[in-house]
Amino acid sequence: LESFDVGAIREEFPILKREFDGQQVVYLDNAATTQTPDPVVDAMSDYYREYNANVHRGIHHLSQEASIAYEEAHDRVAGFINADGREEVIFTKNTTESENLVAYSWGLNELGPGDKVVLTEMEHHASLVTWQQIGERTGADVEYIRIDEDGRLDMDHARELIDDDTAIVSAVHVSNTLGTVNPVGELTDLAHEHGALSFIDGAQAVPNRPVDVKEIDADFYAFSGHKMAGPTGIGVLYGKQDLLEAMEPYLYGGGMIRKVTFEESTWGELPWKFEPGTPPIAEAVGLHAAIDWLEGIGMDRIQAHEEEIARYAYEQLEAEDDVEIYGPEPGPDRGGLVSFNLEGVHAHDLTSIMNDYAVAVRAGDHCTQPLHDKLGVPASTRASFYVYNTREEVDKLVAALEDARELFA
Template sequence: MNVEEIRRQFPILDQEVNGQPLVYLDSAATSQKPLSVIQALDEYYKGYNSNVHRGVHTLGTRATDGYEGAREKVRKFINAASSEEVIFMRGTTTAINTIAQSYGQDNVKEGDEIVITHMEHHSNIIPWQQLAKRTGATLKYVPLQEDGTLSLDDVRETVTSNTKIVSIMMVSNVLGTMNPIKEITQIAHENGAVMVVDGAQAAPHMKVDVQDLDCDFFAFSGHKMAGPTGIGVLYGKKKHLNAMEPVEFGGEMIDFVGLQESTWKELPWKFEGGTPIIAGAIGLGAAIDFLNEIGLDEIEKYEHHLAAYAMEKMSEIDGLTIYGPKDPSKRAGLVTFNLDDVHPHDLATVLDADGIAIRAGHHCAQPLMKWLNVSSTARASFYLYNTEEDIDRLVSGLVKTKEYFSDVF
């Protein structure tokens, strides 16, 4: 994998921030975009901007071909059985909310259980909290091991015959933990529950095969995988999607409208009400082409290397605590940490002065922060365009920050 050649495809990286070359270590929040994605968006708006499906003119046909072509690229990317199982949405949050409001509302009742974990992103907690409140169901949490991993024995203990939905992230956006989704899915199915997977931190970084996982639903966002913002995907097994009611009505999802009753289009369009996210889908398709050309296996291997290198270097700093699995092979390409006596926001501010961009805060994971017994943390997250030199800059910045605050206090 030629990282220098890859970096040249990302024009945003070729700049200075506060007089220093930019080091971007916040890809878990949103990734940067390669020229091919930027050009795909530019070509759509300049060359064939039009609504899809409705028109028979040339621009409309080209736009429809681009939009539906992107759907097929997504299907292959996650190995869905049919393009009918690929629904374009605004992102992971919208997808999980749709599952909760449609499938959940129709299939969960008082006395049932919904199972998640303490490590979930708020987008995979609040929809289930609200569903539990509406239905009288019980929301249960699989406990975490000391290193922030899941034990399958704990999953078996938590999931029961009363469980209707299990919803767990494939990769933690804080701990970097890679969860055994295939095995958890099997446990869910043995108890008659459906498996929902938050794939926001997995799809950009590793091969995903939804048929091999056998999950019932899988959600991910384009902007974390070199694609545009505002576009994401809900995958669902056809048997579930066919039985579900849409949660947004009008426009593209309509088949027939009468004065008192209406009917919906077939899959996948019954879940894509209104003018769809045409440019976003086309940009996502371009991002998938870009990632496939490099190879997801190569990307995952390289990010494991970066994570191992970062943990080795950062562990040499006195007073720095790293959260999550200690074995780099068991974690994705991010490192979440705290530096003694330095608030994460102060740390991020000092690093930014040196052109180093990291994330600081609770990372939309407040229950996990409580479990870690901290209010917030700092996070450096890596992608295919990062280098060992980026990590060296980070480590130097951390040492400088520690020395600065030691002198102040």
């Protein structure tokens, strides 16, 4: 794969030039949110300057234009992940809301005592907490596929857990803490062999690798705009059309109905049935522009770049005797982030020292508390990379770590 000009890409992100105390920011918090390139900001600003109006096909010109842009954003997302069409693409607020949509619309109605929801030990709270709550309300059991020493899923345990009582398997595609890339196609096949559905949390996958929902055969697949060079305030729920047709909405209101009387209401077409109220219009325009921008570079090239930087970071950190890294070694099943701890220094202290060097990393449990319990640490520091990061930035991270060590020695 031919590489691309990272310098030219960085020019599209004025924020990367910001300085704090005379030091240029080193932004390594991309798993939390990515930066937004000028073409995406421009697309949203054009929307507000040129054709801002409410959607749902108003009669006037501006509403027509806004409606077309909003609808086309669904088509663009569908093409990007190889869904069949806009009917299978629901815009939500974020991955979390996409999880909740399925949990409420499908889970609350379909699950009961004796049913099993199978998650993994590396689920983000977005799915873990949500399915726990649905389990409590419906009486369904929630069980977790174990991870092994290296932070990979124990697939023997998966085959043991996923059985004829299983109603849904919900798994993270790329772990936001361990970086593990899970065999989501295999998990989906296992679910289907037992008549269960699969929900894949792609929040850390769609931003940095080609994702084909048909190849995975996922029943549901979720991700967020703000982690893929797009805006905050918009997320996607992909769902197979026949499943979405059969599901009841869980949010009600205007824009999603076919017919309303004082006694009862019926629902409109997909995807609008699940998008009541004024939707995130500017954000949809921004997401469309972000996908154009990403595909302009090429998802396979973005993946290769990110993995190369993450591998470099892994190797630099691994060379430090007192650094513990979580998750698998660099390879095809590891994505573009590295979580670690420096012996004797709390992750929050380490991250705060890094901030003195304008190195932006995240400390905490990364919304995977049970996983951190299992790792036996309260928190970790996470460096996560994207298309605009460089090896020099990794060197600054490591230099800051070395200074932190001396400070705390």
